[in-house]
Amino acid sequence: MQRRLHITLFTLLTVLLIVAAFGDLLLGTTHISIDEVWAVLVGESTNANYIKIVSDLRLPKIIVAILSGVALSVSGLQMQTLFRNPLAGPYVLGINSGASLGVALFTLAMPMFGVAQGSLLMRLGLTGVAWIGSAAILTLIMALSRKIKNINVILIIGMMLGSAISAIVGVLQYLGSEESLKAFVVWTMGSLSTVTRGDIAIFAPAVVLGLVLSVVAIKPLNMLLLGENNARTIGLNVGRSRLILFLSTTLLAGSVTAFCGPIGFIGLAMPHLARLTFRTADHRVLVPASMLLGALSMVLCSLVADCVAHSSVVLPVNTITALLGVPIIIFVVVRNRHRQ
Amino acid sequence: MIELRNISLGFGERRLITSATTRFECGKITALLGRNGTGKSTLLRTIASLQRPLDGEVFVGGDSTATLSSQELSRRLSFVNTERVDVEALSVYEIVSIGRSPYTDWMGRLDNEDEAMVRRSIALAGVEHLTNRYVDTLSDGECQRVMIARALAQDTPAILLDEPTSFLDLPNRYELCRLLRELAHNENKCIIFSTHELDIALSLSDSIALVDTPQLVHLATDEMIHSGNIERLFNSDFVGFDPVTRSIKLK
Numbered sequence: 001m002q003r004r005l006h007i008t009l010f011t012l013l014t015v016l017l018i019v020a021a022f023g024d025l026l027l028g029t030t031h032i033s034i035d036e037v038w039a040v041l042v043g044e045s046t047n048a049n050y051i052k053i054v055s056d057l058r059l060p061k062i063i064v065a066i067l068s069g070v071a072l073s074v075s076g077l078q079m080q081t082l083f084r085n086p087l088a089g090p091y092v093l094g095i096n097s098g099a100s101l102g103v104a105l106f107t108l109a110m111p112m113f114g115v116a117q118g119s120l121l122m123r124l125g126l127t128g129v130a131w132i133g134s135a136a137i138l139t140l141i142m143a144l145s146r147k148i149k150n151i152n153v154i155l156i157i158g159m160m161l162g163s164a165i166s167a168i169v170g171v172l173q174y175l176g177s178e179e180s181l182k183a184f185v186v187w188t189m190g191s192l193s194t195v196t197r198g199d200i201a202i203f204a205p206a207v208v209l210g211l212v213l214s215v216v217a218i219k220p221l222n223m224l225l226l227g228e229n230n231a232r233t234i235g236l237n238v239g240r241s242r243l244i245l246f247l248s249t250t251l252l253a254g255s256v257t258a259f260c261g262p263i264g265f266i267g268l269a270m271p272h273l274a275r276l277t278f279r280t281a282d283h284r285v286l287v288p289a290s291m292l293l294g295a296l297s298m299v300l301c302s303l304v305a306d307c308v309a310h311s312s313v314v315l316p317v318n319t320i321t322a323l324l325g326v327p328i329i330i331f332v333v334v335r336n337r338h339r340q
Numbered sequence: 341m342i343e344l345r346n347i348s349l350g351f352g353e354r355r356l357i358t359s360a361t362t363r364f365e366c367g368k369i370t371a372l373l374g375r376n377g378t379g380k381s382t383l384l385r386t387i388a389s390l391q392r393p394l395d396g397e398v399f400v401g402g403d404s405t406a407t408l409s410s411q412e413l414s415r416r417l418s419f420v421n422t423e424r425v426d427v428e429a430l431s432v433y434e435i436v437s438i439g440r441s442p443y444t445d446w447m448g449r450l451d452n453e454d455e456a457m458v459r460r461s462i463a464l465a466g467v468e469h470l471t472n473r474y475v476d477t478l479s480d481g482e483c484q485r486v487m488i489a490r491a492l493a494q495d496t497p498a499i500l501l502d503e504p505t506s507f508l509d510l511p512n513r514y515e516l517c518r519l520l521r522e523l524a525h526n527e528n529k530c531i532i533f534s535t536h537e538l539d540i541a542l543s544l545s546d547s548i549a550l551v552d553t554p555q556l557v558h559l560a561t562d563e564m565i566h567s568g569n570i571e572r573l574f575n576s577d578f579v580g581f582d583p584v585t586r587s588i589k590l591k
Contacts, residue, residue, distance in 0.1 A: 086428075219448040223441050225427050226490075233388050234494060235414030235442040281430035284447060 006278060006285055013292040020299045021066070025058050027306035056197065064195045064203070065298040068260050069270075071207045071252035073294025074214050076267030077274070077286055078245050081221045083155050086333070090253035090267035093141050093158045093246065095134045097165035099257040100188065102133025104169040107183040108176035126187060127199070127258045134254035137161065138246055145242055151228055189316030190261035192302055203259050210251030214287060217244050221283040264318055265325025266301075270294045272332040297324060341366045341498050341530035342387060342417075344556075347396035349382050356382055359396070360556035362549070364532055366497055369524035370558075371541035372534040374551030375573065380534040383551070384500045387532070388419040400498060414442040417498040418491035422506065424483060430475045432486050436462055439493030458493050464527075465489035466519065480507040484516065492523070499523070501533040505540065513537060517544045538574065542586045 025037050032050055039045035040054040075090035083092065091097075106129040141158060148154055173181055195203060220241035223231040228238050256263060274289040275281065301320040308315050342364040349357040356379030364370055374380050385391050387398050389405040398405045401416045408416075418439075425435065439461070440454045450458065462468055465488045470478065478486065484504055491499050501520070505513040517533075521544050524531045532549070535541050541548060548564040550557045550573065557569055564570065571581045579588050 084427075216446070219441065219444070219446060222438055222448055225430055226425050226435070226438060227423050229390060229421055229423060230419075230425070232390060232410060233414060233417070233419040234439060235411035237410055275429045279429050280434070281427050282434055284449075 002280065006280075006289075009277060010288070010292065013289075013296060017066075017292060017296045017299065020296060020303060021062050024062050024065070024299055024303045024306060025054065027303060028053065028058055057193070060195060060197050060200055061193050061302060062299060063200055064192045064260065065302045066295040067200075067204060067207045068192070068256040068263060069266060069294035069296070069298030070291045071210060071256050071294075072263060072267035072298075073270035073274075073290040074211060074287060075249040075252040077271035077283070077290045078214060078217065078221065078249055080271055081224055081283070082242070082245050083151055084224075084227065085155065086272070087268070088155070089265075090249060090256075091162075091262065091264075092155065093249065094137045094162040094165065095250060095253050096257050096262040097162040097169075098133035098135075098137030099130035099254065100133070100169055100262065101165045102129035102131070102136075103187050104172045104184055105129065107180050107187070108172040130258035131254060134250055134257060137165075138250040138254070142243065142246055145246070146239070186316075187261045188318075190263045190318040190321075192260055192298075192317055195259050199259055203255055206251050206255040210248045210255070211291075213244050213248035213251065217241065217248060218283045218287055220244070221287075222281075225281055261318070263298075263321055265321045265329070266294055266297055269325035269328040269332075270297060273328055276332060276335075297321075300324070341401060342532070343399040344387075345397045345399065347383075347386065347398065347556075348394040349379050349386060350394055355394070355554050357551065357556050358554040361396075362556065362558040364498075364530050364547075364549075364558075366530045367524060367528045368546040369521050369531040369533070369544070370547045370549055371545040372532055372549045372551070373536075373538065373541055373570075373573075374534075374553075378551040378553050380551060381502050383556070384419070384502050384532070384534060388417060388500055389413055390419075411442055414494065414496070416496050417500065418494040418496045420484075420487045420491050420499070420501040420504060422502050424480070425487070426476050428474075428476060432462070432467065432470045432473050432475060432478075432489075433458065435475060435486055436489045436493045439490035442494060457495060461489045461492035464492055464523065481509070481512040481516075484508065485519075488516075488519070497528075498530040498532075501531070503534050503536070505535055505537055513540060514544075521545070538570070538581070539587050 026032065026034060030053055032053065036045060036047065036050050037054055040051050045051050072090050079088040079090060079092045080086060103126055106126060141154065144157060145154055173184065176184070220236055223234055223236045224241065226234070232238055253267065270293045271286065271290050273293050274286050278285050278289050280286065301317055301324060304320050305315045305317060344360050344362050347357065347360045348355065372380050372383065382391070386393050400408070400413060405413060436458050437450055440450060440458060441448060444450060444454060462471055465485045467482065467485045467489055470482055470486065475483065475486065505516055508516060517540050520531050520533060523529050542561060542565060545561055547558060547560050550564065550569055552569060552573060559567060565583050565586060571583070574581050574588065578591060580591050582589055
C-alpha cells in the first residue's frame with residue numbers, strides 16, 4: 001500500500017517538475033511565446049536573439065535551479081540523519097561560513113590590501129574562493145571528527161566555528177569599502193542567474209559526484225537512524241560513513257554555495273516535506289524524494305522570481321526560498337509537537 | 341560463547357574492574373548486577389566492542405573482538421542499549437529490518453529469507469500488533485520490545501542488554517525478563533542483561549555476574565545466593581538481603 005503511494009507521489013512530482021521547468025522557460029523579462037521556446041528547444045528556431053535568451057540564459061538558469069535544489073535537499077537530509085537533529089541542514093557543519101569567509105576575504109580584504117586585478121588570486125574568482133573556504137572548514141571538521149566520538153560535540157563545534165567566522169566576516173564588512181561591501185552583500189543573497197554554461201561544466205559533475213556518494217551512503221544512513229552506537233553494533237563502520245557523508249555534503253552544499261551563494265531553508269525544509277508526504281524514514285525513498293522536492297521547490301522559487309521581475313529587477317533567490325521554506329519548517333515542528 | 345580474559349576496565353586512573361576472567365555460554369541467561377557506577381554498562385559496552393578495555397581481551401565465538409571487523413562482530417553479537425530511538429516516520433517493521441543490515445546488500449534490500457527472519461523476530465518479541473506503527477507513537481515498554489525484535493533479527497548467538505527493564509512497570513519487567521529467559525533456553529542464545537532488579541535477576545536468570553569492585557564474580561544463581569556476596573554488597577543501614585526469601589527487606 002505504501003509502495004503505491006510512493007509510486008504515485010514520484011510520478012506526480014516528476015510531472016510537476018517538468019511542467020514547472022517548462023513554465024520557467026517561458027517566463028522572463030522578454031516575452032517569448034510557447035511556440036518560439038519550443039522551436040529553440042528542438043533546434044528549429046531562426047531567431048538568433050531568442051536562441052540566445054532561451055539557451056544561454058533561461059536554460060542554464062533552470063539547470064542550475066534543479067542542480068542546486070537537488071544538492072541542498074540531499075545534503076540537508078544527510079545532516080539531519082547523521083546529527084539526529086531536525087534542525088540540522090546543509091550548512092550545519094559551517095560550510096557556508098567557510099565559503100562566506102572566502103568570499104569576504106576576496107571581495108572585502110583583497111581590495112584593502114591592494115591585490116591587483118588579474119592576478120592569480122583574482123582569477124580564482126568568487127567561486128574558487130568560496131570552494132576553498134568550504135573545503136577548509138570540512139578538513140577541520142573531519143580532523144576533529146577523528147578525535148571526537150560524540151556527534152553532538154561536532155555539531156556544537158560546527159556552529160561555534162560558524163559564529164566565529166561570522167564575526168571575522170563582520171569585521172571585514174565594517175572595514176571594507178562601500179563598493180566591495182555591496183559585492184559581498186549581493187553574493188550573500190544568492191543568485192541562480194550568475195552561473196554561466198561554462199560554470200555548469202564544473203558545477204554539474206561536482207553535484208553528480210556528491211549524489212553518487214549519497215547513494216552509497218543510503219544503507220549507512222538507514223543504520224544511523226538507530227543512533228551511532230546501535231549503528232556500530234549492527235556492523236556499521238561509523239568513521240568511514242561520517243567521512244563519506246561529510247565529503248558528499250561538501251561537494252553538494254559547498255558547490256551550490258560557491259556558484260549561487262548561500263541559499264537558505266531549501267536544504268532544511270525539503271527533507272521534512274519528504275518525510276511528511278512519503279511517510280517513511282527509509283533513505284532508499286527519502287533520498288530520491290528529497291531530490292525531486294528540492295528540484296521542484298528551487299524551480300518554483302525561480303519561477304516566482306521571474307513572475308515578480310519587472311524590466312531588469314530580479315529578486316534575490318534567498319528571499320524567496322526563505323518565504324517558501326520557513327512556513328514548511330514551522331508546520332513540521334508544530335505538527336510534531338502537537339502529536340506528542 | 342563470550343569469554344573474558346583478564347579484562348580490566350576503567351577511566352584513566354580509576355579502575356572499575358581488574359583482571360576479570362569468565363565465560364558466558366549459549367542457552368544461558370545471565371544477570372549483571374552491581375551498585376550504581378561500578379561499571380556494568382562499561383563492561384557490556386566493552387564486550388560489544390564499543391570501547392576498548394584497559395587491559396585483556398574479549399573473545400566472542402572463539403575470536404578476539406580486537407581482530408573482528410564491526411561487520412563480523414555484528415553477526416555474532418547484538419546489543420540493546422538504553423537509548424530511545426525517536427525518529428519521525430520510522431515504522432516498527434523498518435526498525436526490525438535495519439537489524440538485518442549485517443546480511444543485506446549495499447542498498448540494504450531484504451530478500452525473502454531476510455523478510456521471513458524479520459517476521460519471525462517480530463513474532464518472537466511479541467510485537468506483531470505493532471508492526472505498522474511508527475516508533476515515535478510507542479510506549480517505552482513497546483519500544484523496548486521492538487529493540488529486542490531488532491536484536492533478534494540480527495540473528496546473533498549472543499545478545500547483550502543494558503538495563504532493559506528500566507522505565508517499565510512491574511508486570512512489564514517480569515514479562516520482558518521471562519521473554520529473555522525463553523529466548524535463551526528455546527533459541528539457544530547467550531544472553532547477558534544488566535539490571536537493578538535483584539528479585540527478577542534471582543528468580544529468572546541461570547547465572548549472576550556481580551560487580552564487586554574491583555572484581556567480577558560470576559556464579560550460578562543458587563551458588564551466588566548462598567555465597568554471601570549479595571548481602572555484603574546490597575546491605576545498608578536501611579535494607580538487607582534475605583537469602584531464604586531471595587528478596588530485599590527493610591530493616
